[in-house]
Amino acid sequence: MLRRRFLTLFVLVLVAAAISLGAVAQDDALVIWADGERAPLLAELATQFTEEFGVPVEIQQFGLGEARDQLLVAGPAGEGPDILITAHDSIGQFVANGAIVPVNLGDRVSEFTDLSIDLFTYNNQFWGIPYATENIALIRNVDLVPEAPATWDDVRTIAEQFKADGTADYAFLVQTGNTYHNFPITSAWGGYIFGQNEDGTFNVADVGLGSEGGLTAAHWLSGMYADGLMVPNVNDDVVFEFFGAGELGMFVTGPWFSQRIIDSGVNYSIDPLPGAVGGKEVGTPFAGGQGFVISAFSDKQLEAETFLLDFVATPEFMQAIFDQGGRPPAFLAVDTSADPNIAAFTAAGVGAIPMPAIPEMAAVWGASDAALTAISTGGDADEAIAGAVAQIANAIGLMSSTERIVTLPGAFNMALGCAGDWDPACRNTELTLQDDGTYAGTFDIPAGTYEYKVAINLSWAENYGADGAKDGANLVLELAADSTVTFVFDDTTHVVTTTVE
Amino acid sequence: MAVANAKVGVPAGAPSSHPQNSTLWTVLKYLGLALFNAFTLLLVYAFFRDENLGLAAVFLVIGVGMNTIFFVPSLYPLRWMSPGLALITLLVIYPIIYTVLTSFTNFGDGHRLPKSQAITQIERIGGFIIPEDAPRYSVVPYRNDAGTVALWLSNATETIFVPSGGAIQTITDPPAEPPADYDGYTQVPRRELLPTLREAQSLPFGDEDDVITVSGREAIRATIVPRFDYDEAQDAIIDRTDDTIYRANEKTGYFVGPNGRPLQNQPGYRVGVGLYNFERMISDPGLRGPLIDIFVWTVAFAFLSVLLTFIVGLAMALVMNDPRMPGRTIIRSLLIIPYAIPGVISIVVWRGMLNLNLGVITNVWNDLFGVRPGFLIDPWLAKFSILLVNTWLGYPYMMLICSGALQAIPSDVYEAAAVDGAKPWQRFWGITLPLLLVSVGPLLIASFTFNFNNYLLIEALTGADAPNIPNSPVPARYTDILISYTYNIAFGNRGSDYGYASAITIVIFLVVAVVTLMQYRFTKTWEQVGENV
């Protein structure tokens, strides 16, 4: 009995499966990967495009992060999309993998906001058609906090007052352990993520969390938590719950929650972020953007470009995206009057700092989030930040380990124009890779006796000393007179040889 | 019993099998095998032709293996497992081999492509060197009856018309819109616009001194050259803007310029790096950090998860096994519901319930005792919460297999015990549990190893809330288990570093394998118990 039932079921299922297994694969279609919100809008455009050019279009749904990961795997195998939607900060990773092609906007650059053009420019090339930008702002319960605070110290004053008179539970809460939402506090005092070189590129050896401003901000946070003015374990749900219940005066969030702010039923105002005494007048959040990019693995780049420039970058379609999404549009012609919050968010985003798209950012998020979490539960601010800075340096040292940067931290560093002696991150002492596989450099050094070591990738994490020993004793350089010294470092034996002229 | 133990496989085609239609059966068998072999060989050849040697090898192994199993009589028992073995080889062992091979490469972000494809991409993405003062035009393509393509080119200053291979004609007083017909050429319809433009990219326009090139959707009145091209003789990419030579470095998988710096913002390629990824693990400060604490917690977490889920699951199965229990069917179905709901949503709900500020559990605790425990932010409570949630997620599984396994215990065993006057507790410890362990013991090991690598639970439940271990060289949480900690090292820093992650994976596997082997020794005892039943 059982066997017969089992077999019958088996046969039935096989038949059903065979009927419905038919795979749909159109090799000649223009494939677009879009998220669930944009996909239905694109479907309408696709029909028009097909009618006009006779090229079928297939829209497949992928979340933004998912699309990025899958493009990098599927693209090289020829199974990727021709066009995909991405956040601007993935561009660095795409470029490093040769996964997207630059887009030639020509004169049409002027149709987009400057910010969106900035965000989609990487390495002096332009990589996509932006449709939205975003930044966080200060959301305020007008009944509880009638005037927007000008500085974070004012925020603290309001919080103390709340605590004293019991107006509400909290004056201000911020999402715990979240660098993105905490960044305006850091930046208000002049803290930053990475320093910038003269040419505008980032100097990943200069981590700004540990700068004076970054530390001041960390101490402010630490004080708020220590005095019970803020609580840990806060996320979006927590802030909205307290805000809606009238127990929270202010918090930060972005335009993606525009509707949720309205739904909270609170008499609210969206303001620019506070500044700091001795820092910036107005706080600056991160700016982010979203847009369409063209896969470099696509064999239909002409079609993709036409679709984006003639069909997507049009006032009608950009308006439709805006009406659906609620983020500040990247396209100037879009009418945003329907959403009163947008103007306020845009105003709060004036001067926003484009979130760096460089791959090194990945190292920052984890370490900085961890430090913020530690501060929220009473960890020492200086220790937490120092730990994060060390972690970031470690991670960046590790990641660039295939392209090794060799420097000579030592007592002669300042003589070569470094900011200080014994600085592994000073590139003035850098040795460059020679054709024979060794690293070499020639420097003019004044007379004297100097100790020094060899550091790899601008940090002490990997360093070599006398006789090529890892973490070994200091090397010694003795110069009777001012000399030109050539250092040669063999990365297989880790031994340094010097030639003095 | 002794007879059964001595039996060593019945040889193929033993006289006892299918005495009535043995000839037909044999013919069918060989026909089936012939078809299988033909198809497998076809696949092997097809993969080989497509230069996918890995898959070709796997199918070859499967084909040879199946034939061996079929023709060697002493491998008769394996015939029963042949479908399972073939699938496991293709879908489990092949990916493992792929991982092992990857651990010897630099596969990861920046090195995802094979060299040839990286070169193609660099040439393609690098764009062209276009003289700055070269006039640019928007293009409208035309075609005559002979199929010759011509271009109507216009910009702010001039409008020209140029047939492929013909002379450039400047049009004075151009109409506002390009005409439908011009000089015997007809404007191509929209539908053929893109194919024609693509064709035009490879056609010559203008003459030697005055070249017009179609690039994408525009035309440029100049000779344009690709910025990067690959020189096979030097095995190098040459940047034509300043003729810098970037030599392929087979050690690092980069095209390296004269200053020792790789070609910036262009992909590198995949190369073998030998044991480099393993050496890196030794020098990685992250792997010298809080690794011992994390390892101890990982083992404790996996062990306690199995223990707790097993205790709860078994208790439920035993209670539900009693026929006097009212409403058994309903209750059992209710108890299975946690298993029916996707784990992700359950974990997120638990995360909300345990939140310090508005979690229901925290609130109730606050009402009862006046304190808010940091279920997710206190180092010890966070560990406790993880175990609690994992017990919730896992007990229905244990309940299911225990319910099934309880059926395998012959009732006469109980009967004998009852005659001996054994109390219920004695019956449980003396009979039920040992016999149960015979069938579920290996599953407990499997459950242990699953939890050892239970990345999703740790990430989704504690995420950024979890307390951090201070002074760790890489971000580490008190709740991190080996796999979540090491994956954050391999994937958290610069996108994905598959080569390094694979090396870490292999080391973790060795650890799990040792732990599993140690536990496996116990199953010998279990099996002997089973044999004696």
Next chain:
Amino acid sequence: MSSTAKAPKHVHHESRMVQSGRERAVGLTLRLIVVGIAIVFALFPVLFIVLSAFNPAGQLSSGLSIPRVNEFSDLFNNFEALLVTELDIWPFWRWIANSFIVATTSTILTVLISALSAYAFSRFRFRGRRQMLLGILLVQVFPNLLALVALFLMMDQISALSRIIPQIFAFLQGSFLGFLADPGSWQWLNTFGLNSLGGLILIYLGGAMGVNTWLMKGFFDSIPRDIDESAHVDGATDWQIFWLLIFPLVRPVLAVVGVLAFVGTFNEFVLARLILRDTQNWTLMVGLFQFINADFNRDWGKFAAGALVSGIPVVIVYLSLQRQIVGGLTAGAVKG
């Protein structure tokens, strides 16, 4: 113990339950308390999922409050959107059908494949038996993060076969074997490649011969060998013994493995997402996950509603197999 077990007789067990009335009452009360606690523990988190499913705001319920709505019918917004109004965007019923096909097919094949292997492991003694058992356990515990990449590339290759194979046979064009060079005759291979339910089923079967084989082997071991012996003496083949004798006897474990495999494949997301591209081809879990895949504004309401709906088939499958799993103690064995 072994002396009592040497000559097993299978009889029903009611006779052993000799307890006094008081003992019985206490035992039952205790059981009810345990069961009560267990049910609260099991269902309390589910309550939140239910509340979220009925909450039109699309957020996960954070308190035990009844969702705030203007009209009663708004409570069903999430369900209505999923099951009725937004079918042109989310083909929900299609997803359920796909999930069913995938889960049922792979469950049946999994049960069959692992039962065959377990039978061999339980009944035959051969060299390397324990090593193989250990081996299939070990390969399953390999933390295989790269499996996704490897499997994706494999599926991609299988999709490419329908293009490559006709090229191989191109020389046969025109002959009576010309059909081999026709791409049309190889299209069926695509039903096992990327973006196909067949390919997904194939991948799921990779896990067929893992832990399940162990579970079944343990159960097979507990079926006395005497049954096989006497059948062998009567001239039955191994296949006949397996299919006619043992298979019906091990119903409980077949049902357990069946439920495990069904739940596992029905709720699987990662592999399904990797293989299935078109919305029409998605399984239910892939469909549901895109509601919470947005970077910030996740629609937990629809996800929760879908998760509840998707829980129903699992409970139904369990209910229908429950009798097999916990039915009369080895009742079937008496027939042997």
